[in-house]
Amino acid sequence: MSISTTPVFPKLRDDQIPTGSRPFIEKVKKGFGFVPNLFAVFSNSPVLLEGYLGLDATYSKGTLSPAERQLVLLTASVVNECGYCTAAHSTVAKGMLKVPAAVVAAVRSQQPLADAKLNALVNLTRELVLARGRVATATIESFLNAGYRNDQIGEVIIGVALKTMSNYTHHLSPVEIDSAFKAEA
Template sequence: MSQFNIYSIPKAPLAAQSLLEGAQQNYGFVPNLLGGLAESPTVLQAYLNLGAILDKTSLTPVERQVVLLSASIENHCAYCVAAHSIIAKHMVKADAAMVNALREQQPLPDKKLDALATFTRAVVKQRGMVVGKALDSFIAAGYSRAQVLEVVLGVTMKTLSNYANHIMHTPLDAQFQAEAWEEPAQCGKQCA
């Protein structure tokens, strides 16, 4: 059970209301994540600002979704995996097979995007201490040193939302239910 509210626009703190109105215009509804972050209008603003800044990077919209999905999967955030699966497939028009491969933690058919997903997972797993082969492979795939830092920005954005979702127990919006995600069992019956 969560100790947090999921605010609607009229019930949100005053400083969060205009931010939630912007989300309503962008998505056609206020995602529960944003309604939960409205508890702290400053955090809500920070999250939205990170997203706006990430949109200005040299990563394409599909590449940004690869980063956001890969980080969310690595952080075990079912809410963000579902939300970004919908965003990737329907808003960004990413290849559904690629999104499904990410969700299933399988290699991506596009080698460059696979290198991006692998590098993003390494950043999360290794808490940013990525050197050697992981970094070299990312650069060898055609990414720049600037894009290394842009991946870190995407991971930062998702760490904020992933951790907040874990703490708030954010319920999945009906709009994201079609892509509900459960992490695949890593070790089968022997772990039970």
């Protein structure tokens, strides 16, 4: 199998963004204070951009804490080998959510976390991605025994779906890591 080296979607400038993507890009700009390069790529497809932002909004309504949600996103990005998203989620986790650097480093190096509950979350996420949803009973039991609930497995699945969208988009159309995330590249 040959992998294409030609980006499927170019990074669009403001004046190139399709009309259907413009309101969503404005929301992104408001939220981040700038348009991250990957969102400029997403904007090629208004459906992809709206779908990603809609799923992200739903994900944020879950019962996992913001730090737990970021660890799911970071773990999936690491497993999917997406340097862009790994840098972005490391930045958000450490900078905005004050997740300890040792926790982020352990996730990035795929090492066990000292916190048993977070370790169970990261292990479930990693196995969901690696095994394409075919998770061992022991992994699920570990997750539940750590204090999580069955319904929260669904939240982890949504996080994995989000990262599948963004990680695959970056694989198809790699962009430079934004300066805001470069320290974590």
